[in-house]
Amino acid sequence: MTRDNDGLRWGVVGTGGIAHAFMEGLRAVPSARVVAVGSRDRERAEWFGDAWDVPxxxxxxxxxxLDPDVDVVYVATPHPWHHPNTLLMLESGKHVLVEKPMAMNALQVAEM
Ligand SMILES: NC(=O)c1ccc[n+]([C@@H]2O[C@H](COP(=O)([O-])OP(=O)(O)OC[C@H]3O[C@@H](n4cnc5c(N)ncnc54)[C@H](OP(=O)(O)O)[C@@H]3O)[C@@H](O)[C@H]2O)c1
Structure with a gap:
């Protein structure tokens, strides 16, 4: 895993309610930094980045x-999209944190 002296570099997938809660929660982890956010919409990504100072x-x-500065992502999309979003990140070499429900069925979870 790629780490720098400041700890893990996080990316957040999606800009909804839980993405904001995750940002709030991560404040309790001094060594963690959110360096990137991804949205389906460029303006929402900018808005979220401004709100949380995400570069x-x-x-x-x-x-x-594909962002080389991201070590691990938090998947904050609705659960029907956990499977494709998680695979996209894993296939790019990212570590992934994805919450319950993890996917739509056991087959998807096994693939992930
Ligand atoms: N830990 C907990 O207690 C807890 C509680 C509730 C939920 N969760 C987890 O968080 C996930 C998201 O919940 P949320 O309440 O944050 O949902 P939300 O407010 O609807 O936000 C979901 C975000 O996902 C992105 N997205 C991607 N594809 C989408 C689609 N087809 N329809 C709608 N949004 C889409 C959107 O971001 P962009 O448009 O910017 O791409 C949207 O802002 C849940 O599925 C669950 O896994 C955890």
Whole structure:
């Protein structure tokens, strides 16, 4: 895993309610930094980045997946999209934190 002296570098997938709660929660982890956010919409990525002082704002989840400065992502999309969003990140070499419900069925979870 790639780490720098300041700890893990996080990316957030999606800009909804839980993405904001995650940002609030991560404040309790001094060694963690959110360096990137991905949204389906460029303006929402910018808005979220401004709100939380996140330097990299991506208007496409694929661009977040390809961001070399991100070690691990938090998937904050609705659960029907956990499977494709998680695989996209894993295939790009990112570590992934994804919450319950993890996916739509056991087959998807096994693939992830
Ligand atoms: N830990 C907990 O207690 C807890 C509680 C509730 C939920 N969760 C987790 O968080 C996930 C998201 O919940 P939320 O309440 O944050 O939902 P939300 O407010 O609707 O936000 C979901 C975000 O996902 C992105 N997204 C991607 N594809 C989407 C689609 N087809 N429709 C709608 N949004 C889409 C959107 O961001 P962009 O448009 O910017 O891409 C949207 O802002 C849940 O599925 C669950 O896994 C955890």
């Amino acid at each position: 990299h704002r991506h208007g496409d989840y694929r661009d977040l997946a």
